[in-house]
Amino acid sequence: MMSSPMSQISSNLPIAFALMAVLVSVLFILLPKLFGASKLTKSYAKFKVLNRAIVHEGKRPIIALTLGVATKSLPTGSHVKVRVGGDGGPERSYTPTRFDGGLCELMIRVYPDGEVSPRLEKLGVGDELEMKGPTGIHRYGEDGPGTFKNGRKVIHGVRRIGMLAGGTGVTPMMQVINHIREDPRDDTETCLVSFNTGEGEIMMEEELREIDREEGGKVEVKFMVSQGEGREGVSKGSLRKMGGEQLMESMGLKGKGGEVVMICGPKGFVAKAKEDLKDKVDVLVW
Ligand SMILES: Cc1cc2nc3c(=O)[nH]c(=O)nc-3n(C[C@H](O)[C@H](O)[C@H](O)COP(=O)(O)OP(=O)(O)OC[C@H]3O[C@@H](n4cnc5c(N)ncnc54)[C@H](O)[C@@H]3O)c2cc1C
Incomplete structure (x- = not known):
């Protein structure tokens, strides 16, 4: 008896997937080699x-x-x-x-x-x-969605991550946001407040706005500048002039369990944010 085209396709599917997996692995190994790439290791x-x-x-x-x-x-x-x-x-x-x-x-x-x-x-x-x-000692998601590791400290059950970034301090936030977006099991919410000196200084502004639009309420992004007038979507303000309550509010945090704040930026920025939030929420300094 002849098998139907559909059953032929479905019986070949595992072989097709196996071939695809081999091809992707070979490309992954070969492409960087063709480019002359090295492995990232503990020495330079x-x-x-x-x-x-x-x-x-x-x-x-x-x-x-x-x-x-x-x-x-x-x-x-x-x-x-x-x-x-x-x-x-x-x-x-x-x-x-x-x-x-x-x-x-x-x-x-x-x-x-x-x-x-x-x-x-x-x-x-x-x-x-x-x-x-x-x-660096920080890891997000190694133990699954909503988990942080920081040396020996392990935090589980995080439902919302507040993020305070000063200038280039936005880069680790982007890593965590991308991780959450790429893991379909991870529905942890994030709210990033990116502080900058001037409007022209904001790192990855367009990319972050796009993510905010695509993810709806799951990834919120806010921008603040300490100089100039601000513009649509960029508020005038500085972490220096905000208190702990205001910071919590800016990240939509209630001070309940399941909340963590990531902080990254210049020394003074980190010290002020840490001090303001110390009795309110778990803080991780990047
Ligand atoms: C864990 C970690 C991750 C980092 N990730 C990034 C990243 O992804 N992208 C990135 O651009 N940088 C990042 N940085 C900062 C980066 O490591 C350097 O500090 C930065 O590139 C300046 O180095 P430099 O040698 O050019 O300046 P330096 O010679 O160190 O400093 C020169 C001048 O620049 C000023 N300056 C230096 N850094 C800052 C700052 N952050 N804010 C305000 N003024 C500053 C100094 O006060 C000084 O006047 C990161 C830093 C750390 C600790």
């Missing part, structure tokens, strides 16, 4: 710049560097270290906003008087950069 290795873009012009521009990596993924919450000038040269931490499919993307704000970032700005496609990782 050279990584090739595959793409370079200026995301923001201005006094402190933001550049995006895409590097070829032969490592599959980066634990959510971790960073990488970048070194310039070889052995003994200055090193700085960066938080990849994308790390998959053999590619690592770094968003870097360039400080004109800085030691490292102006040298990273000069890199072009084909140049190499020394990088190692993962570094």
